[in-house]
Amino acid sequence: MALPPGLPVRRAALRLLDAVFRRGETLEQAEGAGLADIRKAPDRALAKAIAGETLRWLTDLDALIDSATKQALPHDAKARMVLRLMLAQALRLETPPHAVIATGLPLLAGGPRRLAHGVFSALVKQGAALPEVPTLPAAVAARWGADKSAEIAPGLAFPPELDLSLKDAAETQTRAVAMGGISLAPAHIRLPRGAAVESLADFKAGDWWVQDLAAQIPARLLGAGEGRSALDLCAAPGGKTMQLAANGWKVTALDMSKRRLDLLKDNLKRTGLKASPVRADALTWEPKHRFDAILIDAPCTATGTCRRHPDVLHRIGKGQVAEMVELQRALAAKAAEWLNPGGVLVYAVCSLEAEEGEEQAAWIDAELGLTREPITPEELPAGLTPTPDGALRTHPGMLADAGGLDGFFVARWVNS
Numbered sequence: 001m002a003l004p005p006g007l008p009v010r011r012a013a014l015r016l017l018d019a020v021f022r023r024g025e026t027l028e029q030a031e032g033a034g035l036a037d038i039r040k041a042p043d044r045a046l047a048k049a050i051a052g053e054t055l056r057w058l059t060d061l062d063a064l065i066d067s068a069t070k071q072a073l074p075h076d077a078k079a080r081m082v083l084r085l086m087l088a089q090a091l092r093l094e095t096p097p098h099a100v101i102a103t104g105l106p107l108l109a110g111g112p113r114r115l116a117h118g119v120f121s122a123l124v125k126q127g128a129a130l131p132e133v134p135t136l137p138a139a140v141a142a143r144w145g146a147d148k149s150a151e152i153a154p155g156l157a158f159p160p161e162l163d164l165s166l167k168d169a170a171e172t173q174t175r176a177v178a179m180g181g182i183s184l185a186p187a188h189i190r191l192p193r194g195a196a197v198e199s200l201a202d203f204k205a206g207d208w209w210v211q212d213l214a215a216q217i218p219a220r221l222l223g224a225g226e227g228r229s230a231l232d233l234c235a236a237p238g239g240k241t242m243q244l245a246a247n248g249w250k251v252t253a254l255d256m257s258k259r260r261l262d263l264l265k266d267n268l269k270r271t272g273l274k275a276s277p278v279r280a281d282a283l284t285w286e287p288k289h290r291f292d293a294i295l296i297d298a299p300c301t302a303t304g305t306c307r308r309h310p311d312v313l314h315r316i317g318k319g320q321v322a323e324m325v326e327l328q329r330a331l332a333a334k335a336a337e338w339l340n341p342g343g344v345l346v347y348a349v350c351s352l353e354a355e356e357g358e359e360q361a362a363w364i365d366a367e368l369g370l371t372r373e374p375i376t377p378e379e380l381p382a383g384l385t386p387t388p389d390g391a392l393r394t395h396p397g398m399l400a401d402a403g404g405l406d407g408f409f410v411a412r413w414v415n416s
Helices: 007-023 027-034 041-057 058-067 078-091 097-108 113-125 138-142 148-155 169-179 213-220 239-246 258-271 318-336 358-368
Strands: 162-166 188-189 208-211 229-233 250-255 276-281 293-296 339-349 409-414
Touching: 007 027, 007 041, 007 078, 007 097, 007 293, 027 041, 041 058, 041 078, 041 138, 041 148, 041 293, 058 113, 058 339, 078 097, 078 113, 097 113, 148 229, 162 169, 162 213, 162 239, 169 188, 188 213, 208 239, 213 293, 213 339, 229 239, 229 318, 239 250, 239 258, 239 293, 250 258, 258 276, 318 339, 339 358, 358 409
Parallel strands: 229 250, 229 293, 250 276, 293 339
Antiparallel strands: 162 188, 162 208, 339 409
16 A cells, blocks of 8 residues: 655654654754655655644643543653644644544554544544643743743744844845845844745855844944954854954854864855864863953753754753853853953853853853943844843743744953
8 A cells, every 4th residue: 555645754753753852862963864764855844844843832732632531641652742743733734634644643553543543533623722822841931930931932832034144234224125024133134934045145145144133142242343353162153253254353263063163164155254263172272362352152051942943842951951051161261261351251142041141140250350241222133121230131032023032141241
């Protein structure tokens, strides 16, 4: 018997989820093996969309499944995972129920197909629906607190739109109009999600690169370089390096990953911007000179990227947060030693965890002998404001009317 069309895509989506839950991989890490037999770009995109929507709405999908079963299925049962996939397609991707059944039940060959069919059909018949806002996993909600969770969750309902960072800020408005987008800050354009990046105007010309609005802010806080020296610590794949280079800084771009540093070099070549890539471990590397500015986009749990990478909601726990805190402090201590007198340090993390953001800033205040330089409202996109102590905290629920943004913490100091 011929396999139903679309079944390989659903098998691929199941492999992606298995990699997240059983091996703790990110969806991006899982793509190599998980999508190995899926060649066509639309099919690959569909597999990723199914897995992504399943992760985004997992808590609510499980609640529906549990409401239709007399005995709760184990959390890691294959039948539960297949039902999650089936419901995500029907309720989020608007796949017709008959197509969901035809491509879902074969995933349970030799397993409880009748159970899955019965649960799915019962929920469809009942008119089951998901809430307007995803319910966060209990462990995540406990970490972030009720108030913060309630503010963040609405920003997770949909995948993000596409943000671009421009090489020439003077072209912002004309390019935004020409590309059919909006701009929320100088040198920024936001386009509707789903655009194929390589097919957009002037991609090959290197006039812009993909970079979330929140991720664009840390480099902006260093201002114009005017030929002065800057170190981009943990630089790859190069978005902030290119921002600094475009703004007149003489940039040293440090990263320990050859693969990621190769991406940075490719991006520099495409954009025609100049920087000095260095492959080294920042904890053992010794620079030949000090710097006028250092940007630490520190390794972190990346929970702030949950609207585009919903796997972080299910992979990250307190143990990973504690590991990152130790590394971040070591990097900040090194950077403080490499600043010229009067030099500026910007510390940033794409994390929603206070331990990696606000608490790290308090530690830098207390331990590294630097003077906090408050961020001002004039330096930020409209709608964002600094915290009372002059830092910046963003999260996916902010700027909701314009499409939201990633979660970041950013603070700035001077070596006075």
